[in-house]
Amino acid sequence: MLVITTNTELNSFLGTIKKKLNLGLVPTMGALHSGHISLVKKAINENDYVVVSIFVNPTQFNNKEDLEKYPQNLDEDINLLYTVSDKIIIYAPPVSEVYQNKIAPKKFNFQGLDLVMEGEFRDDHFDGVGTIVEMLLNLIKPNNAYFGEKDFQQLQIIKKLTEIQNIPVNIIGCPIVREPHGLAMSSRNERLPSQIRKEASIIYNTLKAAKEKFGTKSAKVIKEWVIKTINDNPNFKVEYIEISDVQTLQPVIRKQKGKKYRAFIAAYTVDVRLIDNIALN
Numbered sequence: 001m002l003v004i005t006t007n008t009e010l011n012s013f014l015g016t017i018k019k020k021l022n023l024g025l026v027p028t029m030g031a032l033h034s035g036h037i038s039l040v041k042k043a044i045n046e047n048d049y050v051v052v053s054i055f056v057n058p059t060q061f062n063n064k065e066d067l068e069k070y071p072q073n074l075d076e077d078i079n080l081l082y083t084v085s086d087k088i089i090i091y092a093p094p095v096s097e098v099y100q101n102k103i104a105p106k107k108f109n110f111q112g113l114d115l116v117m118e119g120e121f122r123d124d125h126f127d128g129v130g131t132i133v134e135m136l137l138n139l140i141k142p143n144n145a146y147f148g149e150k151d152f153q154q155l156q157i158i159k160k161l162t163e164i165q166n167i168p169v170n171i172i173g174c175p176i177v178r179e180p181h182g183l184a185m186s187s188r189n190e191r192l193p194s195q196i197r198k199e200a201s202i203i204y205n206t207l208k209a210a211k212e213k214f215g216t217k218s219a220k221v222i223k224e225w226v227i228k229t230i231n232d233n234p235n236f237k238v239e240y241i242e243i244s245d246v247q248t249l250q251p252v253i254r255k256q257k258g259k260k261y262r263a264f265i266a267a268y269t270v271d272v273r274l275i276d277n278i279a280l281n
């Protein structure tokens with residue numbers, strides 16, 4: 001398995017393989033878990049080679065402490081990927097290779113997709129995501145790029161990014177992978193004490209119950225119920241719960257026939273912020 005840390009090295013390697021072959025990209029921030037591995041396996045099945053990027057992108061963190069505490073273990077990630085396939089190329093650049101002297105995000109117009117939910121609570125987050133993903137897509141020029149639906153808003157924004165920046169690539173969304181108790185897999189879960197990690201199933205269980213209610217109850221009633229149910233557990237605090245159109249990501253006022261909706265949630269437990277979502281219809 002090849003581990004590459006500079007753009008020049010990556011370019012010269014891609015020059016030797018690209019011609020007629022299909023290339024997949026799985027962008028990650030490392031601390032790999034089964035959710036990432038499910039993306040990598042899908043990418044391997046659908047491409048001749050797969051680049052897995054491992055880069056903790058500073059410009060998408062609105063909170064300095066979250067960046068400092070973000071789990072990093074490159075050696076473990078490399079060892080794990082080594083067990084998956086020999087068709088993987090790891091691209092793990094240092095911050096200086098990506099941002100040279102200026103660690104700042106580019107500004108994008110995501111046509112409102114970035115102004116709600118995560119965008120409302122995390123200033124500049126999606127500009128930071130757009131900056132790194134655009135750079136990776138332009139550098140690697142994959143045929144297909146894979147993103148998890150746990151970050152569903154990010155997935156829709158990356159689709160918009162490729163449209164507004166004219167980047168020729170298929171953006172492929174992959175289902176959420178969950179821990180045995182139901183918590184959506186995330187690198188941040190490593191920071192949870194084991195009891196809280198089990199109790200965090202309250203988030204997914206509440207979303208599943210919200211889905212049951214969606215046929216008969218209004219979005220307002222469901223959202224109030226979700227907040228009360230989760231906040232009744234003193235270990236958890238809802239930051240937002242939203243029921244939104246999957247295309248526009250705008251909150252539903254009145255449900256419309258033929259439209260698809262999802263419930264989106266962010267909640268704090270100890271000092272870790274967890275997000276999740278579920279398709280409602």
Ligand code: PAF
Pocket residue numbers: 027028029055057060129132133151154
């Ligand atoms: O979803 C993530 O891990 C990150 O936001 C991504 C897409 C790798 C960009 O840094």
